Each structure stands twice: as structure tokens, then as C-alpha cells.
Amino acid sequence: MTITPNHKVREYKDIIDQQLSTLFDDVTMNTRIKAAMSYSLTVGGKRVRPVLMMLTADAFGADVEKVRPVALALECVHTYSLIHDDLPAMDNDDYRRGKLTNHKQFDEATAILAGDALLTYSFQLISDATQLSAEEKVYALKRLSEVSGPLGMVGGQMYDLSYEQTDISLDQLEEVHDLKTGQLLIYALEMGAFLSHQPMEVIEAMKKAATAIGLTFQIQDDILDIIGDETALGKKVGSDVLNDKSTYPKLLGLDGAIKEKQKFVDETKKQLDFAGVLQTPLAQFIISLSERTV
């Protein structure tokens, strides 16, 4: 994924990378679980979710240091979901980002426990955050459990498994993506705004923007799987068609999918404008992601 020159994106990504690489340095725990958690946390990744949260706080003029523990917690939840998704009983992937998946690097039992541990630890990170009030912590913890649990991401993964090899409608496709990947993006923008003490209608606009962003990214993925450049993408294209996967191009045709994507890009801009953050590094980053070709 190309990231446009945006020094704040680089700065926040570096902070997250650095923090994740030292997250358990002073924590006494079983060395194997620590190694397995650290392995997946530091195997790489664009850190889109925590960077979005910090950019959102910055866009509203808040101290990004305040949201940092919540941003780290969100990346821990995202990482746990990848570890469990890769398991033999789920997607059965041996590699992710060119490195061995957790259960191949360690073993299956360790990967299950490392995922469990990262999920649990994310709640500890927020509970221990020094710059948040008790009320802010409770709301951040409550929303994290909602967006990542059976009402959110885990629910979406269950739908996704149920729908395999099944023809589904556009509404069902949107629900899967909204739950499976959209909810964590919502959390990123919502918490960035909430912890910056924005009024309810601004927080709602940011949540709507995040929903549109999630669907934009998904359609983009689907489109690139058809017209993307294999060399530039670094992965085979055409796998969705091969696997008869439900995608936007399959349901709407390629032109229809491109139009649908533009609809969500327009919606994103509208909501960011309403929230007063259209002329910010946050908006610049979001637009660059939705226009990526690799």
C-alpha cells in the first residue's frame, strides 16, 4: 500500500512500531507466550488503525499521547484477530506479510493462547492508561468489547465463515465487511474524536466516515484483485474469482463496483467535512488509502 508523503503518518507509525516492540520489556510473564505475542506484534504492518486514531486526535487539536494506549490496544486486538484467522481451522495460512504465521513459527496451541493473551492484554492497556479519566476508560473499554466481540468483529468472522461458497446479497456483503473490518475502523475514528472531547454529532459523523472508509477499502481490495498489477501488489491477483468469493465486482460488475466505491469516497469526504477535518493530514491519509493502486 502506498502511503503518500505525510510526515505525521510516518511519525505516528514509528511511535506505534517502537511502542509495540518494547511493550512487554518490563512485564514479567511466561517467556514463550511473550515471544509469541511479540512476534506477531512486530512482524510488520501498516498500523492503519492506530495511526488513524492518532491522526483523528491530532485533527481535533488533542494531545496524541493521550490516545496512544488506546491506539496500541486497538492494534493488539487487530493482531490477535490475524493470529486466530490464520489458524488451520480458519483460513489455514502459512505466511502473512512474507513471514511465517504465528502457528507455523510456534505451534497451534501457542498461537491460540497468544491470540487470547493479546485480546486480554488490550483491555489492560486501556485500564492502565494514565491520561484518561475513569469515565473515559470505561467508555473506551465498553466500545472495544462491542466492536471486537460477537456484536462486532467476531460476529463478522462468523458470518464470513457461514457465507463461504454461498451467493449472498449486497446487503449481506456489506454487513459482513462492516462487522469484520469496519467496526475496528469505527473505533479508531470514534475514540480519536471522543477522547478529544468532540460533541456527539461530530463523533457520529466520524463513525459514519469510518463506515464508508471501511467499505471503500474493501471494494478497492476487490477491484485490485481483478485489475491490480501482480508485481506491484506482491501477490497473485484473481484469487477471489478462483475461489468464487462474493465480491463487489461479482455482484455489481467492475464498472458498478468502481461507481459504488466512488459513492463511499464521496460519503467519507462529506462526513469529514461536516466534522471540520477535511483539510487535515487525517483526510489526506484516508484519501490516499482509498486511491491506492497497489
Next chain:
Amino acid sequence: MTITPNHKVREYKDIIDQQLSTLFDDVTMNTRIKAAMSYSLTVGGKRVRPVLMMLTADAFGADVEKVRPVALALECVHTYSLIHDDLPAMDNDDYRRGKLTNHKQFDEATAILAGDALLTYSFQLISDATQLSAEEKVYALKRLSEVSGPLGMVGGQMYDLSYEQTDISLDQLEEVHDLKTGQLLIYALEMGAFLSHQPMEVIEAMKKAATAIGLTFQIQDDILDIIGDETALGKKVGSDVLNDKSTYPKLLGLDGAIKEKQKFVDETKKQLDFAGVLQTPLAQFIISLSERTV
């Protein structure tokens, strides 16, 4: 396990059973994940942890209704740990309490997700508790992540897997049991006392009591695996010796294990006495559990 006639134990167990059986009735979510979560929550069990928490609150004269959501959350965490423990990559058990394990009743992917969902939902239950202050919620959430995550239960499970077929010392054996099963018992008594506004030294005594209770139960299990009555226990005895498992009788001999158990029973009584709750249904329940023969 025999439970002595103690009408409060029965009353609280019934409350927990009833609440768990209707926990998701009004919650809109994917029907398969709901079914899988509900299956394991209602498959039975003694509800020792939530009942202990409610008995503790009662022993300190607090309203047990206040701790109920926290007690339910604790049982959700315990249930998730059983679902993941039973998985093929872990203990590979087909049955638990005479019923199919989650991954046999559903499938492996669903069981992984149902465990993840229950763990996540437990934090939501506490966040949504109506009778707790924000400060109480944060402490309950922080401690739940500590006792159940890599610093607690998950860490203990990792040690347990690492130590399989290994000769370990008495100290190592105690650490495994303290983390794997002791920490959730600590949470039960600690939260019962904390939410009843007990002073720090009383809360500390209850945590020490819980540590001793956990080790008492474990030695009891180990002893019953040698001298227990198969018919009364409803399971085969002698499996620990067969599997060359590290146990108290293996390390200390049967007589030594019986003496070690008595040491922890005495410690439990001492701490409960210090906390002023030795003459309560809570103490009666704990003593009855440590004297069980089946």
C-alpha cells in the same frame, strides 16, 4: 462435587444459571455465534467462581445484585478458557461434563470464535453494569484482564503446555496452578470484598485465602485421582500416574500431599478469620469443597 446444604449456595447458583441461560436473549447477533456461546455457557457446571464472589459480597453485608454482572463476566471467562482448552491443538477433548465439547458440537472454527466472543463479552458485561461507579468498573476490568491474560490464566496454560512430560519442582507446580486456576479464584474473592468497600488489608487477606483455596482444590484433585471412588467420581482414576503428570502425590508422596493440603486448609481458615468471615456461608462452602471425596 458434593455441595453441603447451604441455601445461599443454591440460591446464587440458580441466579447464575438463570442469568446465563438468558444472557443473549435480547442481544442481536449472528445466530451461530450466539448458539455456540450459549451452548457452553449452559452445558452445566458448579458455578464455583461466581457463587464464591456472591457469597463473599454477602459475607461482607453487601448487595449481591451489585456484584452479579462481574460474577457473570467471570463465568464467561472461565467458560471461554474451557472451550479453548478442549480444542484439538490443546487437550483435544471430545466430551466435557458428559456433553460434546464446543468444537465437536459445532466445529473448530466456531469454537475458537465462541471462546474469543465470550472473553470479549465479559468485558462488555462489566462495562455495562449499572450499580458500579466508573472507578469500580475500571478496577474490575483491569483486574479481570490481569488474572485472565498472559500475566494470569493464559500464562499458566502456556506453562502447563511447556511442562508436559517434564519433571518440575514443587515451586514450579505451585506457579502453574496459581496462574492457571488460582488467579480466577483470587478474582472471585477479591472483587466480592472490593465491591463491598472492604479495607485493603481485608482484600489482601481474601486474596491470600483464595490462593490457598486454589492449591487446596488442586491437591484434592490430585489425591482423588489416586484414592477416589471411580463410580462416585463418575470418571476414571489413575490417569495422572498413567500420563506421568506432575502432581503433589508424585512430588511429595500421598501422605505428604495430604499434609500439604491440610497446610493450605489451615491457611485459608486463618485468612478468612482475619477478614472476619469465618462464621459465614462463604467459609462453610469453601470448607465443604476442600473436604469433598467425590
